[in-house]
Amino acid sequence: MSVAASHPAKQAASSTISSAARRALHQQRIAETFAAWLLAGPALILLIVLFFLPVFGIFAIALTDWQFGANSLSFVGFRNFREVLSDEGFRTSLVNTIVYVVIVVPGTIVMGLVIALLIESGKSCRNFYRAIHFLPFMAALTAMAIAWEALLHPTIGLVNQTLSGLGIPTASWLRDENTVLPVLAVIGIWQNLGYAMVLFLAGLKSIPQDLYDAAHIDGADLWLDRLRTVTLPMLGPVTMFIFIVVALKAFETFDTVQVLTQGGPGHSSEMLLYTLYRESFEYLRTGYGASIAVVFLFIVVTLTLIQVHVMDKRVHYQ
Incomplete structure (x- = not known):
């Protein structure tokens, strides 16, 4: 009887211990959740205040006909969006931006990798070459744009004088519809080159030498x-x-267009951000x-997600 009677007592004690363990585990999870939040x-509050609230505000303004400085506004629904999508000027700036991105992103990646490989293979003055190539990324772009304007001047610019001395035809680089966008893209590559180079140098240093030795054993001698x-x-x-960072920076190009071309000649160098600035602050069509x-943000987010989805499948993680 005593043995049989001890079983309910053991079960009750086990149940009490199990309940206490569950309560302790539940309290621990609550404490961890509270600590995580x-x-x-603070970061979440900053994200809401600095990103989500401004985006919501911009979307709300886009549904009105408000003009900068006006004391009143009217709700117009999606009329502004329909006008944007049917505006030939917007389509021109969108095409120019896409062409600019298509040139700048691959050019920056290829040139950054080549320079990183050359610096990493060198034996001396590595820090000097790194600093020289990284300088454009750290310099004020507006000041550098003015320097580029002087270099590309059609008569006294160093570029045309050099080409003329070599017997090569010159051009009005920033005043010709056929050359202005490629020239801006070259400046964009020059600006982002140092950033890509530094990251590639860090990536090269993280590659184990054992992999190169194994490749040599497998016959990869060249x-x-x-x-x-x-x-x-x-x-x-x-x-x-x-790829993602440079693409985002290329989509956000504004300084060089504002300083060098103001979107000309004939809107051939106008980018999306410059169109946004002109409509909002020159023509005062704030809505x-x-x-x-909003359309610009949608395009950038969509293209970024596509890039991440496509490239992530091709990326090898250690």
Whole structure:
């Protein structure tokens, strides 16, 4: 009887211990959740205040006919968005921006990788070359744009004087519809080159030497074979990061257009952000400019998600 009677007591004690363990586990989870929200709270509040609220505000303004400085406004629904999508000037600036991005992003990645490989293979003055190539990224772009304007001057500019001395035909680089956008793209590559180079240098240093030794044993004796089988695959994450960052910076190009061309000649160099600025602050069509900002944000976010989705499948993570 005593043995049989002890079983309910053991079960009750076990049930009490199990309930206490569950309560302790539940309290621990509550404490961890509270700690997580406490740590993430300031960043989340800043994200809401600095990003989501402005985006909501811009979208609200885009639904009105408000003009900058006006004391009244009227709700117009999606009229501004319909006008944006049917505006030939907006389509021109969108095409110019896409062409600019298509030139700048691959050019920056290729040139940044080539310079990083050359610096990494060198034996001396590495820090000097790094500083020289990184300087454009750190310099004020407006000041550099003025320097580029002087270099590209059609008569006294160093570029045309050099070409003329070599017997090569010159051009009005910033005043010709056929050359202005490629020239701006070259300036964009020059600006972002140092940033890509530094990241590629960090990526090259993180590649284990054992992989190159294994590739050599497998018959990859030429540097091109090692580049194709080891270097490029191992630089996949760095390349994807550079691709996304440079693409975003290229979409946001404004300074060089404002300083060098003001969108001309004939809107041939007008970018999306410059169109937004002109409509909002020169023509004072704030509601219409806000609708351009919303469309611009939608395009950038969509293209970024597509880039991440497509490239992430091709990236090799260690």
